[in-house]
Amino acid sequence: MFEQAFKNIDDVLWKDAGCTSELDYTEQTSWLLFLKYLDGLEKDKALEAAVDGKKYTHILDQPYRWESWAAQGQGRQDRSQQSADGR
Secondary structure, eight states, X not given: OHHHHHHHHHHXXXXXXXXXXXXXXXXXXXXXXXXXXXXXXXXXXHHHHHHTTOOOOOSSOGGGSHHHHOOTTOOHHHHHHHHHHTO
16 A cells, blocks of 8 residues: 555656655655645544534645645646745
């Protein structure tokens, strides 16, 4: 399960970033995994708060959350353009 996920990340970074070895994109891979973990944690915390009738404040603003920019089907160029436009 995780092996395929890592391979997919590696393939994208290898092609898009022009990396020459796995060491070139270890930092980027770690950051992506952290953001995905944080997204899951925040969803859990938001659900717990909702069950308790409380309001949850996310750590990251909406445009920087995993669900906003890592959506499947959206091209890399589109995300880059959104960043340049300040969205």
